[in-house]
Amino acid sequence: MIKPKMNVKIPVDNVKGIGAIWADLEAQSVLVGVPEAKAPRKAGDKANNALLAYIHDNGSPRKGIPPRPFLGAGIKEGKNKIVAALGKVATARMKGRPVTLDAVGLVAVNAVRAKITRGPFTPLAKSTLARRRAKGFRGTKPLIETGQLRAAQNYVVVKNK
Numbered sequence: 064m065i066k067p068k069m070n071v072k073i074p075v076d077n078v079k080g081i082g083a084i085w086a087d088l089e090a091q092s093v094l095v096g097v098p099e100a101k102a103p104r105k106a107g108d109k110a111n112n113a114l115l116a117y118i119h120d121n122g123s124p125r126k127g128i129p130p131r132p133f134l135g136a137g138i139k140e141g142k143n144k145i146v147a148a149l150g151k152v153a154t155a156r157m158k159g160r161p162v163t164l165d166a167v168g169l170v171a172v173n174a175v176r177a178k179i180t181r182g183p184f185t186p187l188a189k190s191t192l193a194r195r196r197a198k199g200f201r202g203t204k205p206l207i208e209t210g211q212l213r214a215a216q217n218y219v220v221v222k223n224k
Contacts, residue, residue, distance in 0.1 A: 084156045088149075093164050095171045095218045096134055104211050112215035119206055131184040131205050134175055141174020168218030179206050179213045 102113035110118075122130030138145070148170040155162040184205040187195075192203060200208055207213065 081157060084153060088153060088156075088164070090223050091164055092221050092223055093168045093171060093218055094221060095138065095168065095175060095216070097212075097215045098217055098219060101217060102215055105209070112212055115212055116215070119212070127188070129185040133178045133184075133206060137175035137178030138171060140178060141171060144170050144174065164220045165218075168220060172216050172218050175216045176213050179216070180204075182206075 097113040097116040099111065099113040102111040102116075104111055104115075116134070118126075118128060119131050120134050121132075122128050145167060148167045149164075152162050152164060152166060182204060187203060187205050195202065195208060202208065
């Protein structure tokens with residue numbers, strides 16, 4: 064009697080390993096924005112980029128500045144790319160590569176910068192446009208005059224407490 068050959072594959076149980084990877088990823092957060100310690104502007108500017116980011120994102124009724132939300136809106140618009148980057152980090156970790164969440168931070172920062180560039184935002188007041196023209200700047204896009212605010216967007220990876 065001829066016995067048929069059987070190809071039997073024994074699956075590897077990686078549930079514990081995957082659980083450990085996710086636990087490690089969940090123990091960290093990627094914070095996006097303008098860390099105050101890295102927020103200086105050119106000499107002579109009264110406010111740093113962290114303060115300006117807060118004011119522009121939330122508005123300042125006292126100063127007549129409408130909210131121009133870019134931080135949360137940028138993250139929301141970039142959500143699919145951010146999730147894909149997180150998936151790549153998890154996949155790399157499952158393959159044994161010691162990948163950090165820095166790639167996720169970079170994708171998120173780029174999404175926020177793209178939102179600042181693209182808008183749309185409440186248009187600038189005529190007085191603001193006149194002030195810009197007096198300084199030789201012809202652009203009419205809110206949040207973009209010197210590019211310092213956009214360039215100041217950054218991320219940090221922190222351990223959750």
